[in-house]
Amino acid sequence: MTVTSELSSDRQQLTIFIEGRFDFGAHQDFRAAYQDRPGNLNYVVDLRGTQYLDSSALGMLLLLRDHAGGDSARVRLINCTPDVIKILTISNFSKLFQLG
Numbered sequence: 001m002t003v004t005s006e007l008s009s010d011r012q013q014l015t016i017f018i019e020g021r022f023d024f025g026a027h028q029d030f031r032a033a034y035q036d037r038p039g040n041l042n043y044v045v046d047l048r049g050t051q052y053l054d055s056s057a058l059g060m061l062l063l064l065r066d067h068a069g070g071d072s073a074r075v076r077l078i079n080c081t082p083d084v085i086k087i088l089t090i091s092n093f094s095k096l097f098q099l100g
Contacts, residue, residue, distance in 0.1 A: 002049075003029035013042040016064075019049035022057040030060050034067060043068050048079035058091055065096060076100060
C-alpha cells in the first residue's frame with residue numbers, strides 16, 4: 001500500500017493517490033497526506049490503483065470530508081474500479097462524494 005499526494009500548480013487542489021489495499025494500514029499515511037493542508041482546497045482521491053477498501057477506509061474518507069468542510073466539502077473520488085464503486089454505492093458514499 002502506498003499513499004502519495006500532489007498539490008496542483010495553482011495550489012487549489014490536492015490529489016491523493018492510493019495504490020494497493022486501502023485499509024487501516026493506510027491510516028497514518030492517508031491522514032498525513034492532507035492534515036497540514038487548508039480545508040478549503042478541492043480534494044481528489046485517485047483510486048485507480050486501489051483493488052480493495054474496507055470499513056476503515058470509508059471512515060478515513062469521512063475524516064477527509066470533515067477536514068475539507070463537511071457538507072460544503074469539495075471531495076471527488078476518481079478512477080474507481082467497478083468493485084470499489086459497488087462498495088461506495090452500497091455504503092451511500094455516492095451521496096457524500098462525487099464519484100468518477
